[in-house]
Amino acid sequence: MINWPEQLKRDLISRRVVVFLGSGVSKNSVGKDGETRPPLWSEFLERGLAKIGSKGTAHIRRAIKDNDLLHACEWIKSRMEEEWEHFIRECFITPAYAPAEIHKLIFNLDQRIYLTPNFDQIFENYVMSETGGQVTVKRYSDPDVHNFLREDRTHIIKVHGSIDHPNELIFSNHDYAKARVSYSAFYDVLDACLLSHTFLIIGCGISDPDLSLLLENQRFNFPNSRPHYLVTSSHIAPDMVKSLRSNRNLKCLCYDPDNHHADLVRSLEKLVELMDQVPAQPLIN
Structure with missing residues (x-):
């Protein structure tokens, strides 16, 4: 079971956490055939x-x-x-993936900003269904994407694009380089978000070039900042845990990955119980 830091709990209660969900979250979903899962x-x-x-x-x-x-x-x-x-x-898209329990728990953390590099639409489709569409979904390329920093409504930001716009998906070296130049203002917004919020990263590896660069820049430009949090398997090497804290200001929160990551689900349930005691954030159009 993850021992959630008290500072993270306080930030969740004040809704100052950005939940960053990667492909490991989508991997929990199953398609309509009852077998197919989204690929890592x-x-x-x-x-x-x-x-x-x-x-x-x-x-x-x-x-x-x-x-x-x-x-x-x-x-x-x-x-x-x-x-x-x-x-x-x-x-x-074709497998028609259904949301998993982890998607529901992450949404029930009741935060204002969710970032995801995932191309699938599992999380946003679930959230739209639960809220009657009262959530804003934006891509990194949208000219008004920066509004998520100041608006009160719940936002889901697709930091690598969406399957609805395949020509804008960030996949390759070329795509990353092009996006950093053509949409540099978006990365400035992410920098501001890292300074003003606590990131809780779930189901995401440590090799994404954009996230790595942003975290490293923040670590050395603002060396006295509080850490962000990476939820990861307890199989991670101790040396890597130290490197992530030293170079990216990421504090690892480890769980036992056995039994289909059941320990992670139970740990998230504890956080949701905490948020259930807090007045719900109103959804504003």
Whole structure:
């Protein structure tokens, strides 16, 4: 069971927490066939590799093995050409994933800002259904995306884009570089968000280039800031725990990943119990 820090609890109660949910959260969902689950990034690339065949792809396979996922994705996307969009929809939309218990618990934390790099629409579809559509969903490329910092309503921000706009999805080295230049103002907004809120990162790896860069910049520009929190498996190496705290100001909150991450679900239930004692935040249009 996660021992949630008292400071995090206070920030949750004051609704000063940004919940950042990654592909590990979506992985808990199941499609309408009762079996298919959303792929993690490496699994997605393995499926793509199977689609394009084995001829001339040894370097792509090697890149996936070496965790050079950005280059692997760029090369697979180039090989697929016009089939790329269909492949993305096949992986993230066609199975019709249902929300899992973890999606419900995360929403019941009752925070104002949710950020996600996930392309699927599992979380926002669930939230829209629960609130009658009284939630704003924005992409990093929307000209008014910055409003989430000041508006009272609940926001879900798709930091890598949405499947509805496949040409704007941030997948590869090229996509990351283009987004940082073309939408630099959005990254300024994320910088401001990191300063003004506490981040609770769930189901997300430590290799996302944008998040890593933002956290490292904050760590050394504002060395006396309170930590943000990364929920992660207890299998993480102790040296990595120290490095994340030292270089990114991330404090690891570890849980036992066995039994389909049941320990994480129970831990989140404890946080939801805390929030159930706090007056609900009104949803404002």
